[in-house]
Amino acid sequence: MHISQDERDAVYKTIFARRDVRREFEPDNIPDDVLLRILTAAHHAPSVGFMQPWDFIVVKSNDVKSQIKSAFEQAHAKAAKLFDKDKSRKYKKLKLEGIMEAPLGICVTCDRTRNGPVVLGRTSIPEMDLFSSVCAIQNLWLAARAENLGMGWVSIIENEALQKILGIPEHIVPIAYLCIGYVSQFQEKPDLEKLGWLPRENLDNLIHYNKW
Amino acid sequence: MHISQDERDAVYKTIFARRDVRREFEPDNIPDDVLLRILTAAHHAPSVGFMQPWDFIVVKSNDVKSQIKSAFEQAHAKAAKLFDKDKSRKYKKLKLEGIMEAPLGICVTCDRTRNGPVVLGRTSIPEMDLFSSVCAIQNLWLAARAENLGMGWVSIIENEALQKILGIPEHIVPIAYLCIGYVSQFQEKPDLEKLGWLPRENLDNLIHYNKW
Numbered sequence: 447m448h449i450s451q452d453e454r455d456a457v458y459k460t461i462f463a464r465r466d467v468r469r470e471f472e473p474d475n476i477p478d479d480v481l482l483r484i485l486t487a488a489h490h491a492p493s494v495g496f497m498q499p500w501d502f503i504v505v506k507s508n509d510v511k512s513q514i515k516s517a518f519e520q521a522h523a524k525a526a527k528l529f530d531k532d533k534s535r536k537y538k539k540l541k542l543e544g545i546m547e548a549p550l551g552i553c554v555t556c557d558r559t560r561n562g563p564v565v566l567g568r569t570s571i572p573e574m575d576l577f578s579s580v581c582a583i584q585n586l587w588l589a590a591r592a593e594n595l596g597m598g599w600v601s602i603i604e605n606e607a608l609q610k611i612l613g614i615p616e617h618i619v620p621i622a623y624l625c626i627g628y629v630s631q632f633q634e635k636p637d638l639e640k641l642g643w644l645p646r647e648n649l650d651n652l653i654h655y656n657k658w
Numbered sequence: 659m660h661i662s663q664d665e666r667d668a669v670y671k672t673i674f675a676r677r678d679v680r681r682e683f684e685p686d687n688i689p690d691d692v693l694l695r696i697l698t699a700a701h702h703a704p705s706v707g708f709m710q711p712w713d714f715i716v717v718k719s720n721d722v723k724s725q726i727k728s729a730f731e732q733a734h735a736k737a738a739k740l741f742d743k744d745k746s747r748k749y750k751k752l753k754l755e756g757i758m759e760a761p762l763g764i765c766v767t768c769d770r771t772r773n774g775p776v777v778l779g780r781t782s783i784p785e786m787d788l789f790s791s792v793c794a795i796q797n798l799w800l801a802a803r804a805e806n807l808g809m810g811w812v813s814i815i816e817n818e819a820l821q822k823i824l825g826i827p828e829h830i831v832p833i834a835y836l837c838i839g840y841v842s843q844f845q846e847k848p849d850l851e852k853l854g855w856l857p858r859e860n861l862d863n864l865i866h867y868n869k870w
Contacts, residue, residue, distance in 0.1 A: 457803075458804065459665060461800070463661070485861065487674075502865050503868070503869070525782070533776075566737075567814060568813070569737035569740055576788075576789075581795070584703070585673055591669075594661055601786050613870045638708035644710075649698060654714070655715075657825040
């Protein structure tokens, strides 16, 4: 199947316009057909040995969101102590999640036991199944952006807390808690770049030829 | 920035038409501007704390490719012994890489020390930096597909071998060795699905609401 130049440009536009959204969520409901489309895109990610190790827990309940927000606050307070004084003060001022504001949460997991003990392609690098779930997350992110939905990855939550709140079985690994919703606007640049937390690296310095 | 319905459809088309390519590579050269475009797309992936932990080692040298092919063959022979007799026979018949055929190899890595010891957002889940490099890989994969380039992820290589062959410093983790090139065709379905290795999971069974 051929991808035309216009189609290619649409893919690049979506990749460059994707943001990690925390501050701009609107409460508007996400239609079920839109939700199904973005989850279908996630399900068509590559996976090691065609293992498809992912599950998707869709969170709409305010009660469940509140519990997740508390788990974030605990992890966030603990994290703030790890930075030196100056960075810590900056860190505490950043808005790093939109758990309550986003109409939808999605927890993406990885079932490391799916489809048997020996997985084709996971024999040298055991983390390949976790990486497959991450590919699904990136597909979901770009599909969401293509639907003009913002998405944010909240990584400042202990996995044990997520597991308990969402009733995730012990052998299943939570990979991400994602906030999704329509937004007032998409920022032109990543928040952390705009706010001077870190600059964008120069791509030229990251490309090597034949050897590091 | 608004994504139109046509642009959205182009993103979905690209996501669903993406394949893990091993058998269909053509020797045609990939123009430098195309290579730079797909690497730029990778560089615009999300990363934890805007860490951008990735590097890209572009492999064009046949000598380097041969060494990587040998490393694959060693890991592959070792892996074949892990399956039971029936699966092992099937496994050995599968074409799992296009290292020599693809004009380009790209090794994507993760520098776990980049931008200091405490990374915003990596405090609860230390693997978040590895996951960021995987997001870059999935961006690269979709950008390649949008350029009508096939890509395959060769995960059956020991990291130590990759590190040695490509001169990757000890503190840098290789995440993927990717084969990239124009192709004779894109298969309609994943090879492993088509060949009956595993079926596609039913998405309905993978979606949960509020609790697992």
